Amino acid sequence: MMAKGVVTIKDLADELGIAPSTVSKALRNNPAISEETRKKVNDLARRMNYKPNAIALSLRSNRTKTLGLVIPEIVHHFFSLVIAGIEDLAYDAGYNMIIFQTNESYNREVIGVQTLLASRVEGILISLSKETRNYDHLRNALDQGIPMVMFDRVTSDLETDKVTVDDYHGAYMAVNHLIRTGCRRISHLSGPPGLPIADLRRMGYSDALRDNNLEVNRDLIMYCDNFKQARIRTKQLMNMTQPPDAFFTVNDLTATGVIKSLLELAIPIPQQVSVIGFSNDELSQVTHPALSTVDQHGYQIGQASIQLLLDRLMAQGAALPFIHHVIKSELILRDSTRISILSE
Amino acid sequence: MMAKGVVTIKDLADELGIAPSTVSKALRNNPAISEETRKKVNDLARRMNYKPNAIALSLRSNRTKTLGLVIPEIVHHFFSLVIAGIEDLAYDAGYNMIIFQTNESYNREVIGVQTLLASRVEGILISLSKETRNYDHLRNALDQGIPMVMFDRVTSDLETDKVTVDDYHGAYMAVNHLIRTGCRRISHLSGPPGLPIADLRRMGYSDALRDNNLEVNRDLIMYCDNFKQARIRTKQLMNMTQPPDAFFTVNDLTATGVIKSLLELAIPIPQQVSVIGFSNDELSQVTHPALSTVDQHGYQIGQASIQLLLDRLMAQGAALPFIHHVIKSELILRDSTRISILSE
DNA sequence: CTGAAAGCGCTAACAT
């Protein structure tokens, strides 16, 4: 039983002196095959450690049982949660996942999608890179009849199933909570304009202020979405003649920068200044004080995305309506915000 | 130019009234083909958006340009770094990655490896699940001539290339630093016995103590590797008649649990108690005080692993010696440890 | 009940 040249059906057939087609049928328990032959074949297959060649199967059946995932970054708590959600369900449904990381590059996204198409994936899950403004590569996939689901970073230029988190509402809830607990000068450290998730969170922030009859003060809004910048911005803001009494940040890491700076300035949190982040990353539990934040339910987003894709795959190309699944975000209150001081 | 049935070489051939093999040659710029035909073919291919079928190519060439990755958990900063390192180099080398998440289950690991074999991956990268004690599934792959690289969670029962971080040395350095800065009763919150990375870190801890003529006190060693348990253990330990003056933990999350508890007990860090974690996760920068820790260089581990695999793939099965690449870990000193008080 | 033949998409000998 030489190891080298992987065992094929033909090897089994030769060994038993029967036809390959008979072996094939025996292996798939085709009732047309005698019980005896079937047993002989299956036994030998086990002994020779025969494993069907998935490539040959794919070529014949035109089914690869493989799905493609295109994602900006793997090293990102939220995205890794999404991947886990996708993987788990894909696995249960018997699909393999080919994963492409774009590193936020449009070019790599295009190449990634093309490679997936060449690999004949049966469907594509994608979260757009920050650079992506042109969607021809995706249109191309769609034209070839490859079902696609976009999640988190989506575009309205394309008709596909979509899954997003309700960023707007999450931000609105967060800011509303700050106001209800007595904050009046709420600063927002926001992501780059044009990035939908950042825009939506900024809108949620602004609307919550307006709905509570507070003015939106441009001086309190900064474009700042990382730890280092947050350190600087926080000190600038706290130096204002009328400093903020709360920070709402576009993500958790930025919030931790704010907390760190406030701690250094010996400003009590949340007594003097409240802080709310966005994402519910692992790190939000370990800051001191623990960070209040908005959970994006990454795992569920992954599950919802792959489920939509599987549904469409099941439907065999029947014209299902496109679904935009909006996952509820959730306000997680920890210790960086005050307890509600106004009744509901 | 109907979208549906993906375009094949035969379609191009029919369209131009020439033979498929001629089209094939023309597309690969075979010099035996006239400049004219070559142009005609390539133009049409572009117009009809022809894309070679990777499956057919694989079947013919017996090369899939696909590698398999089996990993315990994607949602884990360290592992996601490793994946990123692998992805980036694999991409440059023109390989696709199929990823399998075992969720630390031995069964899923076995199935994962089998699926990868069925998909005819050209090589396998694997980090063992915590449950794995039997290696037949891997031996099987090896017997089929599939090159394999094990990283981080490896076993000496198998002859393969390996990449690990020098856990022992990292732990040794960490504890040595604690001692040099005056700590004498150093507690170790360790991972489960039997898990190599936990054992090595525990050994590094013990040896550093012994080499500095300090006794290894079993009462100061606890099996505790997560945030929640750390909260409980820390309080227990600090209640001892002779409480520890330092904690060395098996990972960063555990260390943050320690810090949180110490903060609640109003014990000054690092003046009274020092803390060192392990991993250099993102969260180690955001604790207060910022956590001293040992960096595992996950990205580099990923790169080293895929590089070994690519080397072996290049070597075409020539008998390269097996390499065990040990990546240097690095002691990262932040604010949870004291400045050195003894000269080097 | 078993086998021969054809074909999935592609390419490499081997003609012509």
Place this chain on the structure above:
DNA sequence: ATGTTAGCGCTTTCAG
């Protein structure tokens, strides 16, 4: 310079 044939591993008619 182009075409014909065969075959990668498998399954599925269709005959026997």
